[in-house]
Amino acid sequence: MAKPKRNISDYLDALVDKDGLKTEVTITLTNETMGKIVLSLLASGIIVVTVSHLMKNYFPNRQLGSLQKQVYQIQKNLQK
Numbered sequence: 001m002a003k004p005k006r007n008i009s010d011y012l013d014a015l016v017d018k019d020g021l022k023t024e025v026t027i028t029l030t031n032e033t034m035g036k037i038v039l040s041l042l043a044s045g046i047i048v049v050t051v052s053h054l055m056k057n058y059f060p061n062r063q064l065g066s067l068q069k070q071v072y073q074i075q076k077n078l079q080k
Helices: 008-015 031-058 062-079
Strands: none
Touching: none
16 A cells, blocks of 8 residues: 655644644654665765865866976986
8 A cells, every 4th residue: 555645734734733833743764764864875975975086186286286397397407
């Protein structure tokens, strides 16, 4: 049997009654929901690592480039 879909108004009705905001709210996490949360956290971590790796490798460090040029100049001067 399929569970009926709930929309935002159902959730708001569960949080607010005629006296105001309910202070005791129970949130039920099913295995499917926990799986989605874990997979989304894992995917976001992989994306962060991938983006940082791409940023590091595809955008050269200017200081490193200038140091390499200086080392090359020093090597050239020492060979003379």
